[in-house]
Structure formats: C-alpha cells, structure tokens
Amino acid sequence: MLKVIANVVVFLFLSLIVVAGYSIAAEKGAVTYEKNVKQIISEKCLSCHGSDSPTIDEFKKDKEGFKKKMKGPRMDTYENLMIFVDGKDAGALMRRLDDGKNTKDGKPGNMHQYLGKTDSERAAMLEIIKKWVGGWTLKKKAEMTEEDLKAIKALKE
Numbered sequence: 001m002l003k004v005i006a007n008v009v010v011f012l013f014l015s016l017i018v019v020a021g022y023s024i025a026a027e028k029g030a031v032t033y034e035k036n037v038k039q040i041i042s043e044k045c046l047s048c049h050g051s052d053s054p055t056i057d058e059f060k061k062d063k064e065g066f067k068k069k070m071k072g073p074r075m076d077t078y079e080n081l082m083i084f085v086d087g088k089d090a091g092a093l094m095r096r097l098d099d100g101k102n103t104k105d106g107k108p109g110n111m112h113q114y115l116g117k118t119d120s121e122r123a124a125m126l127e128i129i130k131k132w133v134g135g136w137t138l139k140k141k142a143e144m145t146e147e148d149l150k151a152i153k154a155l156k157e
C-alpha cells in the first residue's frame, strides 16, 4: 500500500515538472512587442508613423493633408500602437496589414506592402504580427464583441 502511494506521489511530482517545463517553454516562445514586434514596426513603419508623425487625433483633423506628406498616425510606442490593435481604432492594424487571403475580394490591406520587399518576407512578418495579436479579426471596433477583444493578446513583454 505504502509503495503504491509512494509511486503515485512520484508520478504526480514528475507530471508537475513536465507541466511546469511546458509553461516555461510557452512563456519563452510567446511573441511580444518588446521581443519581436517593436523591431518590425521600427524598420517597416516608423518612417511614416514615427514620433514626428501626428497623434491619431491630430491626424483625423487633417487626413488629406497628412496623406500628401506621407505621414500616418503615430505608432512609435507600445501604447500608441495599441490604439490600432484594441484601442480607439481597434482592428485598424489587422485590416491594414492583412494579406487578404481570407477575404471576399482577396485584396490585401493597403499597409501590407510595407511588411517586406518580397512575398515571403511579407508573409513571414505578417505571421509574427498575427501570432502577437492573437485573435486576428478584420472587424471594425463597433462590430467587435467582447470575445473578439478578449482574444487579442498583443503582449508588451
């Protein structure tokens, strides 16, 4: 009897180690803004969405003017980027970067082109950003459900 209990205890202990190991691995593998996304945004987007670009509110007041100057709204920090992920302008990042493969018209979002010089580079960058966002949705903020918003992970670090 004692031996059975001892075996069970050892088994549970080993299971615990395995589970802990997996969660540490998952933690390490998680895509985060600091580890993965910041650099992509910085290389591919900040020439037009950097700290010298207008805030989203300034941008909205004079869209056409800023477009002509090739300036989009500012996305230079995690907080400023999140406006377009799950904030005031939720889903904008996903709609603009999507490759269009799962949409009716098959057209990519108009910022998709900036993800890379080749199809494969664009696809690789999109995959990282999709993993980061988690619940990828092309819905507008008003159409998003609480579940849609909850599914968005977009970890900072």
Ligand code: HEC
Pocket: 041, 044, 045, 046, 047, 048, 049, 066, 067, 070, 071, 072, 073, 084, 089, 092, 093, 094, 096, 097, 110, 111, 114, 115
């Ligand atoms: C060459 C300049 C340029 C680059 C590079 C660029 N953008 Fe833009 N972006 C713009 C301009 C200009 C607008 C506003 C016009 C429009 O809505 O298309 C815009 C609009 C956007 C919007 C919509 C903002 C809103 O009104 O809600 C998002 C999201 C966006 N860009 C994301 C990105 C991301 C992410 C990247 C990098 C992969 C990127 N852009 C690269 C110029 C650029």
